[in-house]
Amino acid sequence: MRLFDIIVLGGGHAGVEASAIASRFHLKVALITMPNVPIASAPCNPCIGGVGKGQVVKELDALGGVMPIIADKAGIQYRTLNESKGFAVQSTRVQIDKDVYALEAEKYLQEETNVEIVKAKVENISIENDTYRVSTSDGEHFYSKKIILTVGTFLNGRLHTGARVRDGGRDGCESSISLEQIFSQIKKRPLRFKTGTPPRIKIETVDFSKCEEQKSDELTENFHWSHQNLGRNLTQVSCYLTRTNEKTMGFIRENKEKSPMFNGQINAVGARYCPSIEDKAFRYLDKNIHHVFLEPEGHNRDTLYPSGISSSLPEDIQELYVKTIPGLENSSIKTYGYAVEYDVVDTTDLCLSLEHKKFSGLYFAGQVNGTSGYEEAAGQGFVAGVNAAFSILGREEFSISRLDSYIGVMIEDLVSNTRDEPYRLFTARSENRLYVREDNAVLRLFPYRESLMLNLPVDFYNRDFVKSFETLSEILDTEFFHPSECPYRDIPGINKLNKRLNLSELLRQSWLNPVEILELLLNYMGLKYPRAVVRSVAISKKYEGYIGRASGQLEKIRKLDSMKIDWSQLKDSKNISFECKQRILKIKPETFGQLKRIEGIRPATLSVVAGGAL
C-alpha cells in the first residue's frame, strides 16, 4: 500500500504539467502511466504551438510550465505564423523530434521534480471515505485524496482502419479502463468523440523535388525564457508542401462505403476544423486541391507525417490515394492512418478548478475533457495540478481570467458549455485578442504566477521583466521630442508629424514597425533592455490606443463578469424562467461572466441578475 498527496493518471501533456507543478509545492506526487507508452508522447502531428496555441505555450512559460522547455529542447523547425498580419495574432510553432521530446520530458520529471513515475496499467479506482484507491494490473494499490485524470483518448478507445476495428488508445497501445469502471456516477457526454491520424510515409521514398521547401526560421525566438533567444538545441530541418488533386479525391470518393466514418461504423463526432481527407472529399465536392504538409517526426525516425490527409480508409485505399500526390508517387507507407473514437466527460460537471462538482478531489484535464491538441491539454493539466495542490494546502481556487489568457478562455468555455465536437483554441474565442498576445505573456500571467507563492527562478525572471517593462514604458510616456530633431528626423515618414510628441505616440504610428524603431532609439539613447521586454513594450504601445478604445467597455465587462453570483439563490428566483433555471442548475455558475456564456441563457435573465433584482 502506497500513499500519495496527489495521483495523476496518464503521462501525456496534461499529466506531465499537472504532476510537475503539483510537486513544486513539496507534495508527494505519483504519475501513473501506461507501461509501453512514452511520457509526453506526440501520437499525431509533430509540432507544438500554432495560432492561439503558441500563446498558450508562452502562458505556460510565464506560469512555470514544462511544455515550453521541452519544446525548445526537441525543436527541429521554428516558424512565426501570421508574421505579416500584425503583432497581436503572431504565433510561434515548433516542429519537434518526437523521441527527443518524450525523453526530455521524462528526464525533466526525474531530474527537476520529485514526481514518482509509475509505469503500470490501472485496473480499478475506488473510493473509501474520502480516499481514492488506484489498483494496477500488477496488483499494487495506491491511495490518495486527490486524483487528476488525464487519460486522453484511452478511455474506451477504439481504432478504425477500414473494416479493421480494435480496442486501443492509439496504434500499438491498448485502451485503458472505461469511465464506468471508475465511477458509474460520472456523467460522460452521450456522444463519443473521434479524431484521426494520417498514414506515415517513409522518407527515403519521397521525391522532394516536387514539393515546396519550408525552412526553419532563424529569427523566431525560443519558447522558454532561460533559453538563449535564437539558440537551437537540435539541427534544424525543413518541411515540405505538396497538394492533393482530382485523382486523389476521386479515389476517396469512389470508396465512400469503405470509410468507417461514412458507412456508419463510427458514430462519434470529429472536429470540423481538423477534417480527415474523407471529410474534405465529401463535404467539399467541388474542391480537389488541398494542402499536404510533409513534416519530419524526428532525426532518428524514417517517417514523415503528411499533415492534411488523415484517414480511416482501408490500407489498400490509403496506398492508392497517397501515390496520386506529387512527390509521393513512389512512396511507401510505414504505418497506416486510423481514426480513434473515445469517451469524454461532461465538462459542465467540472468547476473552474477542473475539479468534479460531485466528487471532491477528482480532477480532469486534457483530451478526456473533449479538447484536441497537446497545448490545450498542457494548459488544463497545469490548472488542475495547481488546484489539487491548493486544495491540500487549504488555499482558494486557482483560476485565470479569460480576459488575461487563452488558458482562461479555454477552461471557462469548457465548464460553461457542452460541445458537439472536440474543442480547439482559436484566437476568435478570445474577446481580448489585441491584449492576449505571445509577447506580453509574462505581463499577463505574472499576478497568477505570484499567487502560487513559489520563489523559483521563473519568478525572479518574471519580476525583472515586469519591472523593466514598467520603467521602459514610463520613459516612453515621458520622453518628448520634435520630429525635426536628431535622430528622429531620419525616421522615414516622420515629417507627417509636425509637433512635439512623446515616444509612445511615435510607436503608435501605423506605418512604423514599433519594435525596430524602439530598438533603434534605445541604441541611440544608450539604454539597454532585454530583447523580450523591448519587443513587448513596443507592441503594447502600438496597441495601447486601440485597446483603450475598447477598454472602457472591457472594464465594465470585467467588473460585471467577475461579480460573484449565488446560483442556489437564482434557482429560487421568481424572475427567471424555468428553462433558464434548468441550465443554471446544470452549470452552477459562480460568476456573472460564466452565467452569461451559458448557451441559451436569456437576455432577460442576465438583466435580472446584473440588476441584482433576484
Added chain:
Amino acid sequence: MDLVYSDDPIIACSTNSLSPSAINVVRLSGFQNFAPIEPFLSIKSSQIKPRYAHYCKVIDDSRVLDDVVLVYFPAPKSYNGENILELSVHGNPLLTQNIINLFVEKAGFRIAKPGEFSFRALRNKKLSLSQVEGLDLLLNANNKYALEHGRSFLSGDLYELYLKLQKTLLTFRSSLEILTDFSDDVGEEQAWQNIKNSFRDFSQVVKGLSSKTQSDYSQLIESKITLLGLPNAGKSTIFNSLLKQNRAIVSDIKGTTRDYITEKIKIRDNFYFLVDTAGVRESKNNIEKLGIDQSLSLARNSFFNVLVINPFEWDEGYFKKLKEISFDLIFITHTDREGFSKALAPIEPLLPKIDKIYLKIEASSFSFEQFESFKNLVSKKMESIINKKPLLLDRHVNIINMLDSEVDSYSQLLKEQTDIGILSSEFLILEKTVAELIGIVSPNDVLHHIFNNFCIGK
C-alpha cells in the same frame, strides 16, 4: 418595458373586448400543464391534440359559461414559445370578462400586462426586438404605410434586409477570423480578398438601410395635420367644418389632458390627427410666449402644417416667429368681408409660395372643390413620402445612422491597416451597433459559419 417579470401564467382577451362582436379570442399562456385549467373545461386534457380545433364548454361549478372553440399550441412551437391555449368565445364583453375572471380567480392566472405575450416571445427568442417593434407598429398603424411597414418588420422587406445585415456581418467577421486562424488553409491572398468582398457586401446593406433614414419620418406613425394662426383667424371654424366632413368613426382620443384639441379624421385610406392649436393659447392665461412656443413644437412634429390667416388681423411679429415652420398649405379667410383685396395686398408678397385656399368668414361654407383640393394636398404628401419607403422607428433610424458613419470610418481603416488584430478589434464597434439593432452574433456563430463554408484544417 419593465424587464423584471414573473413567469406566472397569464390571460387576456386578444381581440377588442369592449364592444360586442361575433367572436372574442381569450388567450392563456405560460401554464406548465393542464391541471389548473382542466376543471373548467368539458374536454379532458388527454383528448386535446396540439394545433387542433376542439369544440367544448367552459364550466364553472357545473354551470356552463359558454360554448367555445379551443386550440392548444404547446411550447415551444407557439407564438411566444410557451404553452398557449386559445379560446374563441362568443363576443359579448360581459361574457368574455366572466371567462377571464374565472381563470384568474380559480386557476391561478394573472391578467397579462400590455404587450406581455409579445415580451415573452422576445424573451424566448421567438421574435427579435425589431419584430416586436414591428408588431407594435402593425397593431397601432394609422395609415396603410405604417401597416405595411410594421408587417415588413415581422416578415417582409425589412425583416429580410435585417437578416441580410446579420448575414453579411457574420460573413465579414468570419473572413477576419479566417485570415487570423486559418490562412494556411485558405491562402493569404484569398483570405484578404474575402475580407474586402465581404466588407463591401456588408457596407452595401448598411448603405441601403441608411438611404431609408435620410429624413425623419417618424411623424408618419401618428400623422398630425396642424392648424396654426392667430386667434380669430378662423382655425376652429375650419377645424369643425373639416371634422363635419371627415370625422373618423373612432372618436376623440381619450385619456390624456391636452392643451389643444385633436380629432382623428380619415382622408382617403389613411387616418390623421387634426390639431387645432387654438386651445394652446386660451388655456395659458394669456401667456402669449408659452402659447406660441407650444404651437411651434406641435408644428415641428407635425406631418402637414396649415397656416390660417385673416388679412384683417395681420401681426407681422407673430408671422416672423413662425418662420422656421415649413407650411404645406395656407388658408386665407374672410374673403367675403369688405376691403379683403386691399387688406391682402400688402401681406400676400410676404407669404410662402405654396398652395392657398381662400375661404369666406363662415368656413363651414367650404366648397366641394375646396375640400377635394385639401384632401389631394394631404394625400399627395403622404404618397410622396411613402414612395421613399422610409424607416419609421426612431430607435432604428438613430442606430442605422450611427452604423453608417462607423462603416465609413472602418472603410478608411481597411485602406490603411494590414494589422488584422487592429482590424478585428475595431470591428467589434460595428458588431456592437448591429447587435443593438438586431441581436447578438456570438463567437460560436462565427466558427460555425467558417466550418460550414470553408474547408479548414490540416
